[in-house]
Amino acid sequence: MPPAAKAGLVDALAQALDRTRISSAACDRTAYARDLWPRGLIGVAHGDVAPSPPDVVVWPETTAEVAAIVKVAVARGVPVVPFGAGSGVTGATWPTHGGIMLDLKRMNRFVALDGDALTATFECGIVGEHLEHELVRRGYTMGHFPSSIFCSTLGGWLAARSAGQASTRYGKIEDMVQGLEVVTGSGQVVRTGTSTVGPDWNQIFVGSEGTLGVITEATVRIARAPEVQLMRGWEFARPSAGLEAIRRLLQRGLRPAFVRLYDEIDTFIAHLGTSGPWRGRAGRRAPGPDGALDELRRAALSLAIPHVGPLARAALGLFDRVSRSGCLLVLGYEGDRALCTAEEQVGNAELVRAGGRDLGPAPGLRWLEHRYDISYKQSKVFHDGAFVDTMEVATTWEHLLEMYEAVKRAVGRHAMVMAHFSHAYPEGCSIYFTFVGGSSSRREAERIYDACWRDGLHAALGASGTVSHHHGIGLSKAGFMQEHHGELMAMLRALKRVLDPAGIMNPGKLGLP
Amino acid sequence: MSELLQRLVATVVGPQHVSTAAADLADYAPAGTPPPGDVVVWPASAGEIAQVLEVAKGNGAALLAVRRGTRRRAVGSTRPGSAPRPARPTVLVDQRRMTSVLHLDETSLVAHAQAGITGRALEEVLGRRGLTLGYFPLEAFALPLGALLARRRPELAAARVGPIHGACLGVSAVLADGLVVHSRVAPRHAAGPDLLQLLLGCEGGLGIITAAVLRVRRIPESRTLSAFAYPTVPGALEAGVECLRRGARLAALRVYDAADAARCLGDGGAEGPDVPAAGALLVCCCAGPTELAAAEARVLADAAKAFGGSDVGAAPAEHWWRRRTDSEEGPAAKDPDALVLPAPLPALAPLHAAVVSASTAAHARCRVSIARLHRGGGCVLVTLEGDKRSRERAHDRILEAAATIVGEPCDPLREATAALRAVLDPGDIMSPGSLAVAPC
Numbered sequence: 001m002p003p004a005a006k007a008g009l010v011d012a013l014a015q016a017l018d019r020t021r022i023s024s025a026a027c028d029r030t031a032y033a034r035d036l037w038p039r040g041l042i043g044v045a046h047g048d049v050a051p052s053p054p055d056v057v058v059w060p061e062t063t064a065e066v067a068a069i070v071k072v073a074v075a076r077g078v079p080v081v082p083f084g085a086g087s088g089v090t091g092a093t094w095p096t097h098g099g100i101m102l103d104l105k106r107m108n109r110f111v112a113l114d115g116d117a118l119t120a121t122f123e124c125g126i127v128g129e130h131l132e133h134e135l136v137r138r139g140y141t142m143g144h145f146p147s148s149i150f151c152s153t154l155g156g157w158l159a160a161r162s163a164g165q166a167s168t169r170y171g172k173i174e175d176m177v178q179g180l181e182v183v184t185g186s187g188q189v190v191r192t193g194t195s196t197v198g199p200d201w202n203q204i205f206v207g208s209e210g211t212l213g214v215i216t217e218a219t220v221r222i223a224r225a226p227e228v229q230l231m232r233g234w235e236f237a238r239p240s241a242g243l244e245a246i247r248r249l250l251q252r253g254l255r256p257a258f259v260r261l262y263d264e265i266d267t268f269i270a271h272l273g274t275s276g277p278w279r280g281r282a283g284r285r286a287p288g289p290d291g292a293l294d295e296l297r298r299a300a301l302s303l304a305i306p307h308v309g310p311l312a313r314a315a316l317g318l319f320d321r322v323s324r325s326g327c328l329l330v331l332g333y334e335g336d337r338a339l340c341t342a343e344e345q346v347g348n349a350e351l352v353r354a355g356g357r358d359l360g361p362a363p364g365l366r367w368l369e370h371r372y373d374i375s376y377k378q379s380k381v382f383h384d385g386a387f388v389d390t391m392e393v394a395t396t397w398e399h400l401l402e403m404y405e406a407v408k409r410a411v412g413r414h415a416m417v418m419a420h421f422s423h424a425y426p427e428g429c430s431i432y433f434t435f436v437g438g439s440s441s442r443r444e445a446e447r448i449y450d451a452c453w454r455d456g457l458h459a460a461l462g463a464s465g466t467v468s469h470h471h472g473i474g475l476s477k478a479g480f481m482q483e484h485h486g487e488l489m490a491m492l493r494a495l496k497r498v499l500d501p502a503g504i505m506n507p508g509k510l511g512l513p
Numbered sequence: 514m515s516e517l518l519q520r521l522v523a524t525v526v527g528p529q530h531v532s533t534a535a536a537d538l539a540d541y542a543p544a545g546t547p548p549p550g551d552v553v554v555w556p557a558s559a560g561e562i563a564q565v566l567e568v569a570k571g572n573g574a575a576l577l578a579v580r581r582g583t584r585r586r587a588v589g590s591t592r593p594g595s596a597p598r599p600a601r602p603t604v605l606v607d608q609r610r611m612t613s614v615l616h617l618d619e620t621s622l623v624a625h626a627q628a629g630i631t632g633r634a635l636e637e638v639l640g641r642r643g644l645t646l647g648y649f650p651l652e653a654f655a656l657p658l659g660a661l662l663a664r665r666r667p668e669l670a671a672a673r674v675g676p677i678h679g680a681c682l683g684v685s686a687v688l689a690d691g692l693v694v695h696s697r698v699a700p701r702h703a704a705g706p707d708l709l710q711l712l713l714g715c716e717g718g719l720g721i722i723t724a725a726v727l728r729v730r731r732i733p734e735s736r737t738l739s740a741f742a743y744p745t746v747p748g749a750l751e752a753g754v755e756c757l758r759r760g761a762r763l764a765a766l767r768v769y770d771a772a773d774a775a776r777c778l779g780d781g782g783a784e785g786p787d788v789p790a791a792g793a794l795l796v797c798c799c800a801g802p803t804e805l806a807a808a809e810a811r812v813l814a815d816a817a818k819a820f821g822g823s824d825v826g827a828a829p830a831e832h833w834w835r836r837r838t839d840s841e842e843g844p845a846a847k848d849p850d851a852l853v854l855p856a857p858l859p860a861l862a863p864l865h866a867a868v869v870s871a872s873t874a875a876h877a878r879c880r881v882s883i884a885r886l887h888r889g890g891g892c893v894l895v896t897l898e899g900d901k902r903s904r905e906r907a908h909d910r911i912l913e914a915a916a917t918i919v920g921e922p923c924d925p926l927r928e929a930t931a932a933l934r935a936v937l938d939p940g941d942i943m944s945p946g947s948l949a950v951a952p953c
């Protein structure tokens with residue numbers, strides 16, 4: 001940020017909110033210098049903890065304060081980066097141009113619930129876990145359960161087009177949004193609601209990653225708290241067989257809440273996390289992450305860092321075991337008891353017809369119990385010079401296997417890659433690739449990391465896939481926006497000009513200036 | 514000017530696909546009003562539309578996407594006959610030759626078709642493959658896809674999908690700068706704002722939709738129909754809505770007041786359904802895998818009983834189903850005594866009450882049903898009866914009452930929409946005057 005813009009910024013902001021909620025202290029600037037983008041974590045492992053710190057951090061408590069802050073920023077030409085909880089994995093909150101980091105977590109109030117319309121309104125800084133508690137104690141659920149539910153906010157979900165684990169039943173966040181309050185890049189407060197004429201503004205601000213404005217409040221669709229959860233595990237010989245089963249099930253009109261099919265390696269990794277085989281026997285542990293990542297890390301290192309000789313042999317053993325592990329499908333229904341029971345009955349018959357082996361409820365219940373575990377243990381991987389990241393892309397059923405093979409091949413040239421298929425819809429599905437690679441040199445690790453993304457996303461787009469299904473774009477995929485949207489990018493640039501004429505909102509993200 | 518435009522446009526589409534004849538132009542105007550343009554062109558592709566646009570631009574003319582036959586409205590325009598006549602030469606673009614189904618992906622259940630195909634024609638192609646767009650009101654099928662998607666139509670909704678634009682996964686469109694754009698087709702994405710939503714509902718003002726990709730579904734393998742009588746309309750409505758709230762994915766449901774039930778379901782010599790005088794009839798269709806449809810029917814029956822309903826057997830529902838599939842259901846769009854009032858779910862009961870009191874105050878009789886219910890809303894369908902003056906009075910009063918409950922069509926970011934139009938179409942070439950509505 002130019003020094004002229006910086007001078008007096010804190011004083012100017014103090015006109016908008018209390019000084020105790022403004023900080024330019026080094027520790028705060030460091031804490032807000034990055035999100036959980038794994039490329040940044042490679043840097044952290046090499047001591048680079050604050051790649052691009054903001055100049056100032058602010059914690060507004062009201063929409064009026066947010067509007068006043070944005071107006072200060074407009075007047076001074078200073079960037080503003082909205083910040084939810086920083087759980088993003090794409091660099092979307094990296095203040096690459098410095099400026100004001102606008103943390104919304106003090107705007108965390110429950111506003112209203114309408115049991116007739118089945119909607120609820122919250123301020124956008126509310127953390128997911130707290131939001132769900134507010135609903136559950138009133139007898140409702142939002143049905144949005146990202147693995148990061150404890151460390152992400154409603155605003156972050158909306159801004160990044162998040163998906164929860166029960167998306168097949170409840171939809172992604174964009175399916176839930178009913179209305180937004182937004183402070184645009186010119187500091188104007190607007191409410192979207194349900195427009196009957198013109199663009200659907202909800203769907204324009206959803207996914208905008210802070211580049212068009214700050215979402216301060218949202219009304220979302222909710223559901224009654226489920227009476228039952230019916231979980232089950234299934235085994236399929238190959239991913240293609242499992243996918244065919246899921247497709248048929250959804251196209252017959254069934255709506256399980258949870259659908260997760262692991263490919264052979266991902267199944268094996270899940271399997272490793274158990275103290276015994278998960279194959280359906282009650283009392284035994286079903287898939288879980290403990291230990292699995294350690295093994296994965298060792299395997300990845302052995303592949304990526306050739307001098308780790310003995311581990312390379314372990315990796316070969318691992319692949320041998322993988323080829324025999326089959327594919328695990330975790331499937332669960334939730335909601336009204338009578339409807340879910342009927343759905344499960346119809347669904348089970350369909351899965352058996354498609355060649356699935358019923359493993360009983362244990363693997364499903366075990367997954368449910370541990371569904372938030374795995375993600376928090378990843379950082380260990382980085383300590384040894386390896387990296388792990390996930391690439392979530394989606395396409396229609398017609399192209400799904402082609403995309404799976406293409407991305408696996410492309411990323412597999414640089415790193416170890418596995419996948420599971422979750423977020424399934426009647427017309428298609430998302431694939432969640434996990435890839436692990438590394439090098440003891442930072443530059444080399446970053447080169448390999450970038451190659452994984454470059455080749456993986458080209459492969460996904462080439463196979464009619466999307467550049468992202470639910471993590472968003474941020475910095476990591478900004479260079480692929482043109483390829484994803486083609487000439488439609490002209491419309492995004494026009495939106496930016498209209499809603500953020502000063503160009504201060506989260507610059508450099510989404511492939512925008 | 515018209516002749517010049519005609520000649521220039523003919524070089525793009527061929528002379529047989531362009532006309533300045535009054536009889537041709539009159540097809541696009543309400544009877545007795547001047548045509549909305551000087552030249553009509555029938556292009557065969559998006560590329561041709563882009564070239565026609567270049568010609569129009571080069572000659573200071575505007576471009577207006579229209580559809581023929583209704584003699585009432587421009588594609589997507591908000592009110593019958595409301596497409597304003599631009600003060601400069603205007604080329605009308607009618608995509609009636611663009612009726613191909615480009616790809617039917619039976620694996621993903623998506624259909625890709627040109628914008629000029631009507632829902633009905635597409636439905637015929639789909640039906641041959643055991644597929645359907647869904648249980649939308651029949652009037653949705655009368656429109657070409659382009660017109661269907663160029664305006665948000667909350668009244669054209671199906672129980673499982675909601676309003677029909679929710680079935681759209683992608684479009685191709687011609688923008689004002691002549692670019693032909695294609696939105697990427699995927700079940701969902703997280704690649705920034707959903708830019709598709711700038712083209713849907715934009716009344717041709719931000720781009721002319723030339724093709725669309727729509728979700729389709731398999732024709733359900735079984736169907737269970739049921740009917741319940743209630744002492745009151747709100748009671749019947751609440752029972753139906755309760756099923757939706759419980760998560761039952763009903764295929765269709767409708768509430769008739771006693772008069773409408775007697776009129777709609779009691780003709781043809783058969784006895785009308787057994788509904789109390791001030792009461793209502795809830796009819797419902799559960800469709801899908803047999804066991805599931807049966808389970809949904811049980812949930813419905815439970816809810817029906819809990820809300821004071823009595824089972825009147827399947828016959829009235831079967832009658833309803835035949836009506837809704839055989840003929841135009843509900844008041845015909847062109848009937849001046851018919852009103853279709855979309856509203857969110859919680860507003861339906863107050864809207865119904867307001868309709869009844871407005872027509873009573875105007876000394877008109879009305880028959881009412883509540884249909885096209887989905888988890889976001891539904892429609893109150895009103896048919897007015899009585900002498901002409903009281904019908905007209907009731908008509909106006911009902912619209913006023915509805916406006917206070919559900920509001921007028923609006924764009925909450927009207928200024929932003931106008932600014933976006935100015936950026937994308939600085940010459941104001943595309944459907945001038947479109948998207949001009951009151952802010953919410």
Ligand SMILES: Cc1cc2nc3c(=O)[nH]c(=O)nc-3n(C[C@H](O)[C@H](O)[C@H](O)COP(=O)(O)OP(=O)(O)OC[C@H]3O[C@@H](n4cnc5c(N)ncnc54)[C@H](O)[C@@H]3O)c2cc1C
Binds near residue numbers: 124209471509
């Ligand atoms: C362990 C782990 C597990 C994860 N699992 C999932 C998962 O299951 N599903 C999933 O979808 N994602 C998942 N993620 C990714 C991440 O949690 C999501 O992207 C989430 O939506 C980010 O929310 P946040 O509040 O942390 O936003 P941040 O990371 O703070 O911000 C993300 C983007 O949103 C913008 N933003 C934030 N708040 C606002 C606002 N109020 N107004 C405007 N813009 C705003 C920011 O500027 C930035 O561009 C996971 C991440 C981790 C670390």
